[in-house]
Amino acid sequence: MRRARTWLPGLLLVTPSIVAIGVFVYGMLGWNFQLAMTDKHDQVSEGQFVGLQNFIDIWDQPRWHLSVNHTIVFTVVFVLGALLLGWLLAFLMEKGIKGEGTFRAIYLFPMAISFVATGIVWRWLMNSGTGERAVGLNRLFDWLGLPQWQWFRDQDWGMAAMALPAIWQMSGYVMALFLAGFRGVPEELREAARVDGCTEWGVYRHVVLPMLRPVTLSALIILGHISLKVFDLIVAVSGKQIITDVPAVFMWVAVFDSNDPAKGATIASYIVVSVAIFVIPYLIWSVRAERRTVRPESGSLRGQRGPSERDHEQERRS
Template identity: 50%
Template sequence: MSRAKTWLPGLVLISPSIILIAIFVYGLIGQNIWTSLNASTRRVVVGGEIVERPQHAGGIGNYGELLSTSDYQHALWNLLVLTVVFLLGTMFFGLLWAVLLEKGVNGEGVFRSVYLFPMAVSFIAAGVVWRWLLSPQEGEQAVGLNQLFQMVGLDGLQSSWWSADSRWNMAAMAMPAIWQLSGYVMALFLAGFRGISEDQREAARIDGATDRQIYRHVLFPQLSPIALSALIIIGHMSMKMFDLIYAIAGPNSYVAAVPATLMWTQMFNQGDKVMAAVNATILLTIVAVVVVPYLVYTNRTERERSS
């Protein structure tokens, strides 16, 4: 049988998917990039007449124009703070819970379900609840966490949370995201622990290693691929986060703005599709810089294992 007859039936079967992906993924990405390079004008009223004035010069200069604005720099800084706190929080609690469950506890299935349950809740639904928990109102009008602190006599812990006039206010916005996805990271690490042979632990104990040394020198080094995968997955989710911030702060909040929410404002409030396309292309590039090297590394590792 010729090679053409071997792969041709498979190609025919997947060709609809290839065509749809080419049109609705890569085709639309290309259209977005093209839009981001367009020149545009805006209508203004001069002397009672509507005239066209240049708005964006077009070309690569559109990117420099957006990057130089204070609003976008503010959104990028918020994204950086959100991503760093989100990553640290989910990795810490995910690993902590995985270690506790890996040691063996009564009712492990119950604890595992409790930790994983938040992941089943949509960001919008969780955001509605966390909007109340992170309410900035203090004193007699306090609700949510601020009211709880007031009831237990810890008034000093009351905060404006995400709406605070601070460069670090987005650390509070990361709290609901950490609550929601720490269980997912826990599941990844727990699967990694369970995949390590018990013989390796017994051999280490025979050599006189303590439990702490076993975790540090035997178990944790073997979890590095899982940790890398968790970092990439959680990191790219943080970079394109929109729905949680939309539910808590609204789409037009300046203090809690990130590139994804700013894109909404540019497109639907300002009617500036060119800057929205520039924003989308930059965000896509940031995600690609993180994800593509990981995919290349994973593909190379799989090839080395199979060879």
């Protein structure tokens, strides 16, 4: 342990952030969780402690089941879709291509636009009219000879359609992550593999892809938490309709329409917990992995290496 004089200034420098996070994140989370454990089901009652009753009761509501199912469908389609598309785009661009800058700009720009702005277009595009009344994408599909469907108004797979605007918005970002990952693979490594007799495909299979695993994981985490909290997109495209209900929208309705703070807090807690279930292990894992590779002797600042080397080492271990 180093002397306090060396680390104290650093601690002081981050103190404002610690206080802010303490109040705004953990204070609010605590407030929320405490509220979720009361029976404050309207604005005026005091709210008695009821333990986890609200967390159990909510499973009796058909709407809750629906919104959980919707989230699962949305998450699977959105996360897989954005990962695959982002990966594909990065893969196609990896070796450099004419107009790469333009392509990158086109794929990235949806990230720049809010759904308050594009919701109106997506509503048009995903209009459910078919046949003679087809407009938007259905009209386009009609011209192209593709099958038409109800988009987000489809009773079973509506949420898969709802994932399209989200994929549109985030796959460019995933592309950028993967492209950075691809290009972070040192050429010498590829060359070495080729010398060892690997085919071009073998180079990808055994050298490049393993090194992309950390990038894939962080993309997965970022996409996953966006997906579990999704709100703006749904409200912008469909409003508060049951057919596209998700927990975040349900919570909004519970708090502001049903005037049921405890129920809203319960749903919020479930969202936080669902995010936490896969984020906390990831955070702990990544901090630990880093500690093992980056700082062999704890407390020392020495022996730290560049990120690509570090990733490589992680890969070799795993």
